Amino acid sequence: MNDPSPIRKPSRIQQRNRKLILDAALEVFSNHGYRGATLDLIAARAGLSKPNILYYFEGKEDIHVTLLNQLMDSWLAPLREIDPMGDPMEEVLAYVHRKLEMSRDLPRESRLFANEVLQGAPRMAPHLETVLKPLVDDTADLIEGWIAAGKLAAVDPRHLLFSIWATTQHYADFDAQVRVLMDEADVQEGARAHLDTMFRRLLAP
Secondary structure, three states, rough: OOOOOOOOOHHHHHHHHHHHHHHHHHHHHHHHHHHHHHHHHHHHHOOOOOOOHHHHOOOOOHHHHHHEEEEEEHHHHHHHOOOOOHHHHHHHHHHHHHHHHHHHHOOHHHHHHHHHHHHHOOHHHHHHHHHHHHHHHHHHHHHHHHHHOOOOOOOHHHHHHHHHHHHHHHHHHOOOHHHOOOOOHHHHHHHHHHHHHHHHHOOOO
16 A cells, blocks of 8 residues: 655745734734634735635634634743742742733734633633643642642632733733823833732732
8 A cells, every 4th residue: 555645844935824824813813803803804914815815724713713722832831831849939920920021022912812712712612621721720739739838828829820810911901001001111110020029928928
């Protein structure tokens, strides 16, 4: 029996066009949400024709799901980087700092995720169950162990994570409001100092 034909790698042009489409879609979805986004908007943003978009993706949902899959990997990376052998306070604060940096560097991705969850997570619910929840469960167990050892104050680990997500991603999801209300030249530096103080006080045993 002959071996099946090898899968051809996408050409440079195909890789470039696919990246153009995903970058354009990220901008469109983060600004208009899933319902407001259209293939015409994505095509115009990418500088490609609508048929060209459909050559690479089956439709709007296919593009959206691809973006969400990519986002989930990067979004969960800082949680996976928490070191069980490290100093508990410093590990939690390092996580806070990484999430705040992501709100600065990946604001469109944050809004994409927020919009999906606000709609009930119809396209990423399986990932929340099979990827996010086990990781959060493991992190909660780790934090509970630190609390039991007297290294952190007694807090609910899951509510602690919710608070970290809320206070860091706010700077991306509500960027327009933050820029209007804050006169500081460096909002991120002020946010970092504030969150550092707040979580240190909360978690000090």
